[in-house]
Amino acid sequence: MRYVLTRLGMLLATMLLVSFLTFAAFEAVSGDPARNLLGTEATEEQVMALREELGLDRPFLLRYAEWLAGFFSGNLGVSYSYRQPVGKLIGPKLEISLCLSLMSFVMIAVISIPLGIFSYHRTGGFADWPRTVFNQLCMAVPPFFTGILVSWIFGILMKVFTPGDFPGFRQDFGESVRHLFFGAVCLGIPRIAMTVRMLRATVIEEMNKAYVRTAISRGHDRRGVLTSHVLKNSMVPVVTFLGQTLAELVGAGIVVEQVLGIPGLGRFLVLSISHRDYPVVQTIVVILAFWVVLAGTLADLINQSIDPRLRLGGNRG
């Protein structure tokens, strides 16, 4: 119970802090939403009138307080650029981004855990160095490049999906999911490589520990020790890492969304920042903060069930 309360408090504090910082950051950087909306032909009077209409002429703290009050009463505000309620605009983007991130996450977990263990088995073998090189390569490719590669191979050569033609869930669910699948691949590749490397390193470290030697000297076979003891002990850092991955995935889609033409949250965030569309940016940022805390909490809970020592709130190691 106490744990839940602490977590909730943390969540609230994070969201408050992040939203305030975003608000303050916008105050600090130049750029005026009114001028942005009215473009280059507007007169000074028009800019002033619109600033007043949007309430931008009022003090910063007052605006923040109002936004906060609105947020807690379920009113996310109206987008400056689109003159539509923020909730209505963000809903469909959130659906897409969540689907993309979860697909990517499942892919990362399902592929990297077995692959990490498999790659431990092969340590020092003949095929070790090309695999290490390949692993490094996968980690190093920037997402826009993976995006172009994947679109090129699967979209243009193999015609499995059509980059730039995302139909939307309501129009064609299957095609949309297929489209997102390739986005998930682009997001997944470097993270799979990282997770594999990490798991492998942890397993190697764990296998060199005294208890493993003892177990093997007592006649257990290597594989048995690996599956029944080492794996469980190696999981804690990996789960933590996966938690972080899950947290960053929602925001990480920006580049991939742009290259593959997926209308997700990341793209919307970038655009809204450049338009100085505060209500939209604020809401997206709060959603991302919520997501990060949520992912962290999930990782924590799983780790506690793996390693009961963590439940007491004591330090590890």
Add this chain to the structure above:
Amino acid sequence: MTKRISAALLSALMMLALLSGCGAGNGTPAPTATPAQTEGGAEAGDTAAKAGRAASNELNVGIAQDFDSLDPDYMTAAGTKEILFNMFEGLVKPNAEGEIVPAVASEVSKSEDGLQYVFTLREGVKFHNGKAVTPEDVVWSIERRRGGEDTAAQLAALAVISEVKAEGNTVTVSLSEPSNEFLAYLMNAYILPAGYTEQETAPVGTGPYRFVSRTVQDSLVLERFEDYWGTPGKLDRVTFRILENNEGLILGLQSGALDLVAHLTSDQIAQLDSGEFETAVGSMNLVQALYLNNAEKPFDDLRVRQAFCYAVDKQAVIDLAFDGYGIPLGTSMFPSFSKYYDGSLTDYYSHDPEKAKELLAEAGYPDGLDVTITVPSNYTPHVNTATVLVELLKEAGVRATVEPVDWGSWLENVYGNRQYQCTVTGLSSDNMTARKLLERFGTGIGNNFTNYSNAEYDEILAQAIAAGDDAEQTELYRSLERNLTENAANVYIQDMADLVAVRKGLEGLTFYPIYVLDISALSWT
């Protein structure tokens, strides 16, 4: 075991991808050459994609930015006006030849003193919602634009209207002073249903295409308006796909998702298979220049401004940053406004770095000087131009640095507050008037972000705007152009080329002297 196989497969794929990626990256100099090995597979699939859309008489167009508003009175972005041209019309509208032709009105008559315009409404013009256009709708639409409660919807130039009245089948517009360019400005007073408040989400106009659906930051779908009063559109349905990433647009063309993309760079065109796409070359109708802050040091000195003009080789910019596509300019006017355009000003300052150095020394900069070029980072062509300018200015001893800023900051600091030294951008005229291009250099004008101030210029400008006679007015505008050149108001560079990738089989693309994409003339063969 299967894991190993899949790992091997994955690595094989990655290798293949790397290799082919390199192949494409090496670049082919001309758009004609294409990697032969991809042709077979690509062709079959793309033809299928095209055949599908051609058979259903549809078209997919890729655009680089979202619409800033679907309410035509609120739209300010050039990219929005470009597309919504197909949905909305005023009493009069522009045609491809640069003439103002009747649209919702069938006839226009002007009183002797130029203070009254009588518009006879065309018979049978309908809104997209099926209702007939009434004189009341027209009055409401013009009133909204001229200065209703909605400040953001106001068009400053229409403040000259003193009264709008409906009478039978006509609408009479009275002006407080005569204005030769009144009709041009009236083109942007779009006729909308009176009192209709849903323009933003369900826009209704009178144009050849009507709204079907919109997904924010993803797409806009239009369909042919069957009750259009004029020549109806040929395509049944046109989808505009928003892909703000350049790679995304090119991939979209290559994958068959898109059939037409305008405003591409020569590099992007070179990536396309010339067997599938044709390149149409038009002009952007923009005056691209290194705009100088005439009120700030060092550009408050005529000699420095002239030195910059001598130092910059326009053709070098066009060759280096635009692969030779573009028309050099010497003043704030471009060739498609042929009536006003004075080509002799282009070479007024011939490329001469030595002369530039002399002028700088005279102005008190014998050791050269440092300047900052502020550019909006989202406009790659302007950023590239600035980069080339830095190199060209070096010859004259100018140490320039490029400072990219995001669009919002550019608008506020450069355009709004005029806190900058110089900037690269393009200026256009969305209503086909010379006035739009030249008025902004008058002293005290709201959008005179270059702070150009010249007594003679102001005098001629006032005469030009008030001139009743077209020939006289044209002459005055031409002398304004000369004034800008002689006083080196800005370092004029070029009218940028508009490169459009068009899928083979699509025809009817026409270039307008303003920034619009007319989809009503497009069709599949």
